[in-house]
Amino acid sequence: MSREIYTIEQEKEVLEETMKSLGYNLNHNYFIADRGLRPFLQAIFDHYPISVSMFLGSYSLLFAEDHLVMLNMKYLEYDDPKKYVQKIKYEEITDFFVSRPFIKYCLGFKANGKRYYFYIDANGSYSFTGLNYSDKNFQYLLEDHFKGLLKRKMLGAYSDNKKKTFVLVLTVTLLFIVIEAVFTSGVASKGHTFSRPEKLIILLSVAGFWSLLYWYFRNKKH
Secondary structure (H helix, E strand, O other): OOOOOOOHHHHHHHHHHHHHHOOOOOOOOEEEEEEOOOHHHHHHHHOOOOOOHHHHOEEEEEEOOOEEEEEEHHHHHOOOHHHHEEEEEHHHEEEEEEEOOOOOEEEEEEEOOEEEEEEEOOOOOOOOOOOOHHHHHHHHHHHOHHHHOOOOOOOHHHOOHHHHHHHHHHHHHHHHHHHHHHHHOOOOOOOOOOOHHHHHHHHHHHHHHHHHHHHHHHOOOO
């Protein structure tokens, strides 16, 4: 049976009941975040009416004494949380970081050969009512360095995110312009030659594309 939730208070109550039924004590050690992609890919979808969380889902992350609990909020549709719980021991987690590449915070780590990225608006940027319980719990965990998992400066390699986001969006835009120019100008037709503006667009697009690749591989460790 699915659980109907209409308010943030109901969400908090249901989630706490669920976590307690799974045997966990709650003390500002959990929050809800959207599963996402690498920050540079997330930037692309954030500029289009596509929600990555629609496909990857939202999760409740609970930091227990010696392991991380990830509960897929999809369980609310079936009221069977045990099928949607994943546990990862802290000793299996590496490359743990917290950054703020855009408006939302990004929490990422690697475990068992797989990378995870979660996003949360813990500053209330999208809220008209201020911080909720999940945002406050995230801030509490951030101050506590997430049970010792966070060992480096929060913003890390993404501190100059505005410049990188600008370059990324510009590159994607230029690539679309090139595609449009190629197909609308009849490049495939015999004897066609590029005009000076077309050559300039292609040159800028190629330069932007290589800049994007350079930025990506430079920050690939995240």
